[in-house]
Amino acid sequence: MRTPKLTIQERQIEKELLKGTYEPVSDSEFKSIADAINKRKKDTVLNIRINKQDLDNIKKKAKRLGVRYQTFISEVIHKVAM
DSSP states (O other): OOHHHHHHHHHHHHHHHHHSSSOOOOOHHHHHHHHHHHHTOOOOOOOOOOOOOHHHHHHHHHHHHHHOOOOOOOOHHHHOOO
16 A cells, blocks of 8 residues: 655644644534534536636636635635535
8 A cells, every 4th residue: 555645734744643742622622623524525526617718817816825726616616605
């Protein structure tokens, strides 16, 4: 089995976990965090046609924000759907 390649942030978290920096949370807080993560899981595919210029603008904006454009689109949809 291959060892997964970790990002810088993931390596930092792993290092801090091994040092014991993080503290345990209550069961209710853990459940709240787990529920929030589960609500954000992406489990459906959506194919749409949009104007090329709109997509180019979305990609530019996502790049300025430092996120992938598909993630950016997903976040926008999530905010509108709430």
